[in-house]
Structure formats: structure tokens, C-alpha cells
Amino acid sequence: MAITQAMCTSFKTQLLTGTHDFTNGTGDTFKVALFTSSATLDATTTAYSTSNEVTGTGYTAGGNTLTNVTPTSSGTTAFTDFADTTWSTATITARGALIYNSTEADAAVVVLDFGSDKTSTAGDFTIQFPTADASNAIIRIA
């Protein structure tokens, strides 16, 4: 069992079928769910599942709803971003996360590996997304 950071292969296919809409406000609803180190998540993950999802005070199954940032481009690279998200007053431990599209049958988008277990105790647990530019944004098409 392991969490391997990857852009899900099914998501790549769905990009070609126009499944996902990242537009702020009018686009699909994307969520991020946290998982323990017992989870198996990688490029073959196709949808959100509650298996080995984090449990604890301040965390609800399914995770947090993300705020989309309307896709843009710089040079020849298109990219999109999400606003940072926080679980407040949470007592949880997570090793990774799955971003998924709850509008489209919970279709998997990207698997995130935190590198090690991260814990908050009666505190805040925040995911900070990388700078939204052509070199660092969370989802880039180059």
C-alpha cells in the first residue's frame, strides 16, 4: 500500500473528452480528500473512495471543497490552480490526498503525496498549493 504522486491517467483521457471544467464560479466542483499511509493511490486511481480516508475531529468524509481558479496560460503552457484549503480545529493525520471532481461522478484528478505523515492536533491543517505560474502550478499542460 502506498501513495504515489501522479496525474491520474483517467483524468488525462477525460481532458480529451472535455469532462472537466475548472472555471471559477461556473465550473465543476472539485474536492480534496485526505488519506492515511494505508491508502493505495496512484496514476491508476479513477475515482474517490472512502477506503483509508482520514477520520478525526474536524474532518468530514469527502474532504473540503476547493475554490477553482479559472485556467489561464503563460507562453505555451496552460495552467490552473486552487485556493489553499484548511481544516480548522482538526485532530487528524494524513499522508496524502486526492483531488477529484464531485460534479463528474467523483472522477480522480491528481494524487498528492505529502512525503510523510502530517498531523494537526486541535489545530489547523492547511494544504498550500504551489504558485500559479507556468512552472509551478498544480495542473499544467505544456
Added chain:
Amino acid sequence: MFSVDVSVSADPIVAIHTTDKRGFTPEEVASRCVDKLMSVSETAHPLIKEQAKAFKRDMEKVVAYYMREAISSDRTTVYNALVDAGQPELADAVRRL
């Protein structure tokens, strides 16, 4: 033939920030805020890079200052809501935070 790259690196690409029995300080949130507002290219000219980093540090101070102002103002709102709810002692405890 055209190729499109949508892969991600194996290294962690998101930063995780956690706290233990407290919330984030205005300075901690300001740092994340400024990270979102601007980035400094590692390939930029050294003088420009240093100037940009200095500007970023100044921005952090400004954002943190206004966050403290917002927190203080919100406490005033909470204080008055608690007084209106007949909880003057609790209101005073919040005011003293």
C-alpha cells in the same frame, strides 16, 4: 505529431502546514498569502531577484499588519454580539485575548 505533457513530479508539490493546539499566526498566513501573490524566478538576474525578495518581505509585513487589524476588528464584533446575548463576562474574556 504533437505531444502534451500533463505529468507531475514525484516530489511533493503542495506544502502542508499544521498547528498544535493553536491557529495560524497572522505572520504565518501572510507568508502563504504572499507566496500566492508573487513568485521570484530562480533564473532572474541576481539584482532583480534580491529586489523582488525584499519587496516580498515588505508585502508580508503589510499583509500581516492588516490581518491583525481584521482580527482585532472581528473581536470587537464578537464582543458586541456576546454582550447583546447577555454574556458580558465571556465578552470581556474575548476582548482580552
